Amino acid sequence: MSGKIYLVPTPIGNLKDITLRALEVLENCDVVAAEDTRQSLKLLNHFNIKKPLISYHMHNEQGKSENLIDRAREGQKIALITDAGTPGISDPGSIVVQRCIEANTPFEVLPGATATITALVYSGLDTSKFLFRGFIPRETKERKILIEEIINHRETLIFYEAPHRLLDTLSFLREELGDRNMAICRELTKLHEEILRGNITHIIDHYKEIRPRGEYVLIVEGKTLEQIKEEAEKAWADLSIEEHIIKYVNEGMNKKDAIKLVAKEREMSKSEVYKYSIGI
Known part of the structure; x- marks a missing residue:
């Protein structure tokens, strides 16, 4: 009898944001595949859930995906979780989904917390169309490719960034995209959650005065029809x-x-x- 792999979102900060369905899957699964077993153990202990933990992260994702599929074929129910948010979104998870589809192994994706959508709604920018690009590359060549791909998009742009790279990234975006309107979201759902809105220069000035701390989501306005028309006319x-x-x-x-x-x-x-x- 075949088991199943469940991709289970976990809170991005506030533990109250876990869903009842996520708790049900975690309580009834046979094993939990975790990005960081130490971090996930804290979560499970908070909800008094005792389950065996196995490591599943970006460095072992290829090999461990086959192991999870083998376990499911043996009838086990596996809950796959990451440190925070939905597996597969800038986190391990997408490989096991691909392998499950190829191997015709049952899997289920639960809805739940994700910083991307939370930040987008907070931004006040256009939510009808958006483009998520995760972390901005560090290499100049890869950055150039990114800009060529996004510079003329009308969709709202979404990026993740770490605190030690924030000012460099903001300066890069201003130089390449212009001084667009944006919102920056820090430590979403946590005690020190912070949302700033304004043009990129305004955000840069703020973080020149205040040292960046925590994890950031950057929401940047897409190119307007007026801008596209003006550039074409030139x-x-x-x-x-x-x-x-x-x-x-x-x-x-x-x-x-x-x-x-x-x-x-x-x-x-x-x-x-x-x-x-x-x-x-």
């Missing part, structure tokens, strides 16, 4: 309509599509733009 602002058409034709576009795009960008009718294309 590329042809000094061109005549005829030169604008030629620009796109030289870039490989056929004349019909070039006329259509020029008309759209200049907010003119296609028939009016067509007049300037005669002879091109």
Whole structure:
């Protein structure tokens, strides 16, 4: 008889945020796979739950995933937890999900605490569309790739950051994305929870005066339609309509599509733009 693997979210700070369902799974499972067994033992002891603990973290995730699947096949119920939040979100867990799908092993993901959504709602920025990118890379090459991928996104951007890298990261974001509006959330759900809102410069000035402490979630405004339009206009602002058409034709576009795009960008009718294309 097959068992099952449960991905169980744990509180990101306030222990009262654990769900009744999470407690039920932890109480009824055969073993708990934990990112840090010492940290998880504190959580289980708080709720008077006594279960065997095995280590499951980013450095052993590949090998231990197979072990968890073997245990499930033997009929065991395994609860997988991380130090805080939902497994698989910038934490171990995604590999075991992939392995379960490949091996057709039953698994269940429980809803629960996550810093990402809590911070997004706190920010007051657009919650209808957002892009989560986790921790910003340290290497210059990887940072450049990141910026190329996100700079023109209209979605609200979400990052995690450690205190010792916070000011460097904020300065990097301001330099690459501009002085956008943002919110920064520190120690969510904990005693010293703090939410700051303003442009990036305002946040930098704050943490130049006050030493960063704790874990941070950065919520950064996406690029607005106005900004996108202004930047696009810069590329042809000094061109005549005829030169604008030629620009796109030289870039490989056929004349019909070039006329259509020029008309759209200049907010003119296609028939009016067509007049300037005669002879091109």
